[in-house]
Amino acid sequence: MTSESDEVLARVENGIGLLTLNRPQAINSLNLPMVTAMTAALSTWADDPAVAAVVLSGAGERGLCAGGDVVAIYHSAKADGAEARRFWHDEYLLNAQIGGYGKPYVSLMDGIVMGGGVGVGAHANTRVVTDTTKMAMPEVGIGFIPDVGGTYLLSRAPGHLGLHAALTGAPFSGADAIALGFADHYVPHAALGDFTATILAEGVTEALQRHAVEPPASALAAHRDWIDECYAHDTVAQIVTALAGHVSADANAAAELIGTRSPIACSVTLESVRRAGELATLEDVLIQEFRVSSASLHSHDLVEGIRAQLVDKDRNPQWSPATLAEVSSADVESYFAPAEPDLVF
Numbered sequence: 001m002t003s004e005s006d007e008v009l010a011r012v013e014n015g016i017g018l019l020t021l022n023r024p025q026a027i028n029s030l031n032l033p034m035v036t037a038m039t040a041a042l043s044t045w046a047d048d049p050a051v052a053a054v055v056l057s058g059a060g061e062r063g064l065c066a067g068g069d070v071v072a073i074y075h076s077a078k079a080d081g082a083e084a085r086r087f088w089h090d091e092y093l094l095n096a097q098i099g100g101y102g103k104p105y106v107s108l109m110d111g112i113v114m115g116g117g118v119g120v121g122a123h124a125n126t127r128v129v130t131d132t133t134k135m136a137m138p139e140v141g142i143g144f145i146p147d148v149g150g151t152y153l154l155s156r157a158p159g160h161l162g163l164h165a166a167l168t169g170a171p172f173s174g175a176d177a178i179a180l181g182f183a184d185h186y187v188p189h190a191a192l193g194d195f196t197a198t199i200l201a202e203g204v205t206e207a208l209q210r211h212a213v214e215p216p217a218s219a220l221a222a223h224r225d226w227i228d229e230c231y232a233h234d235t236v237a238q239i240v241t242a243l244a245g246h247v248s249a250d251a252n253a254a255a256e257l258i259g260t261r262s263p264i265a266c267s268v269t270l271e272s273v274r275r276a277g278e279l280a281t282l283e284d285v286l287i288q289e290f291r292v293s294s295a296s297l298h299s300h301d302l303v304e305g306i307r308a309q310l311v312d313k314d315r316n317p318q319w320s321p322a323t324l325a326e327v328s329s330a331d332v333e334s335y336f337a338p339a340e341p342d343l344v345f
Contacts, residue, residue, distance in 0.1 A: 008037035009059075014200045017045040017054040021120075024060025030116045031069045032083075035090045038120065042097055042105075053104035053204050055196060056120060063111025063134070064121055070142060074306040081297035085339075088147065088293050091116065092286040092343060095149045099123035099282045104204045108196070109133055109177070110189060119148025122182045123282065126204060128212075129174030130189040135182060138169035142309055143262040143301025143317070145269050145292050145335070152285040155277035157181050159224050160231035166269050167236065168257045172220050179218035186215035226251045236266045237324040262301040262319050267327045268292060268335045275336070283345045288336065290343035295335040 009020040019041055021028035045051040058064035068091065076084035098105060098120060107121035108128050113135045121127065129135070137146040137154065146154060146166050154162030157180045165172060165180065177183040187195050191211045198207035220227075230242035230251055236258070243255035258266060272292055276285045296302045300320040308317035321327050 007031070008034050008041070010037065010041040012045070012048075012051055015050060015052045016200050017041065017051045019054060019056045020059055021057070021065055022059045024058075024062065026069070027062045027066035027112050028058040028060070028064065028117070029066050029069045030091065030120070031072060032087045032090060035087070035094050039090065039094050039097060042094075042101065046102060051103070053106065053199065054101070055106045055108065055199060056124070057108040057196070058111070058117075061111070063117070064107070064109050064113045065117030066112050067115025067117055067138075068148075070115075070144075070306050071310055074303060074311060077297045077303050077306075081294070084297055085294055088290060089343060091119065091148065092290055093345075095119045095123055096283050096286055096345060099149065101125065106199065106204055108192060109135065109174070109183060110192060114138055114171075115150075116148050118150055118153075118182065122153055122177075123149055126185070126208075127183040128185045128187050128195075129177045129183040129215075130187055130192065131174060132189045133174035133177060133183075134171045135174070135177050136169060136171040137166055138171075140167065140258075140261040140265045140269055141169045141305065143265050143299060143303075143305030143319070144296055145265055145272055145289075147289040147293050149282050149286055149289070151269075151272050151276035151289060152279075152282050153180070153182055155273045155285075158221070159228040161220060161224065161227060163231040163239075163270065163273055164220075164223075164227045164254065166273055167231075167239065167261070167266055168254050169261060170254075170257060173218070175215040175218045176220040178215050179221040185212040187211050188213065223248070223250055230254075235324075236263075236270050239270075240324070262305055262317070263321055263324045263327050264299065264301055264319070264331060265296075265305075267324065267332050268296075271332050271336075287343045287345075291337060291339045292335045294339040295337065 106126040107124040109121045195211040
């Protein structure tokens with residue numbers, strides 16, 4: 001089987017379905033044709049008794065996937081938002097398909113894995129990271145809110161590690177990803193080729209036994225004391241105040257970083273992660289995220305954040321509201337209204 005999209009390569013070798021995101025010039029950022037091609041391949045292989053397992057990887061040397069094509073989101077938001085909603089709709093269905101996949105689905109989360117890359121990788125039942133993994137949910141930096149089932153994972157991370165990752169948007173390592181619950185296995189980058197070859201020759205279990213190693217200590221988990229203390233507060237403003245006043249220089253740096261992010265996006269993210277923790281399934285969380293993402297299309301900050309980071313690249317977003325104090329509870333609540341139409345499973 002070969003894929004109809006040259007941006008997703010799909011083939012079966014020795015009973016293993018090999019999916020390769022093939023847009024290396026954009027660090028394999030996802031667009032709608034890629035989501036469609038992945039969905040089709042996974043659906044076909046799920047029903048094919050000749051396919052025993054699936055392996056997802058990214059072409060090129062930079063990483064599995066840098067996220068969704070946010071410049072396309074920018075242009076859609078400036079129009080009527082229809083293309084963005086269609087992309088998220090199909091992407092989130094794919095995230096759920098991966099989360100419930102009935103065969104071993106091995107995601108090689110090597111190099112850069114951010115946003116939508118987390119969505120296609122971190123819901124797998126066999127999640128591999130390496131010494132080069134640079135993972136993040138960086139949405140608040142562009143006036144957006146973590147999606148692709150990210151709030152499901154963030155809300156279930158130990159202590160308040162997930163809130164720290166969500167509100168700062170800062171990247172974390174492969175070892176951190178395992179500590180956060182975003183990954184399961186650590187395979188050295190240099191061994192990935194042999195790891196995949198072993199899957200093809202002897203299966204997933206043997207490959208893990210032969211090539212997975214004990215991860216190094218998580219630097220992020222080592223900061224649990226101040227993270228759990230500072231992020232326990234009710235509001236983002238209170239969290240930032242606690243971080244800024246802490247004796248830890250790392251806590252102070254987190255406060256400064258959150259201070260550069262979109263105030264409304266941070267406020268909605270806090271609420272989104274907390275609500276996700278009360279929802280039972282990945283599908284329930286994806287429905288909530290679809291509502292939040294759809295609402296963000298009407299916000300000032302999504303267009304402004306993408307403009308500043310990726311269009312004009314002046315790195316100087318002018319957020320509105322400009323401060324956390326100006327964000328009202330009604331502003332936040334409006335993001336959780338049902339979408340028209342809603343995401344349905």
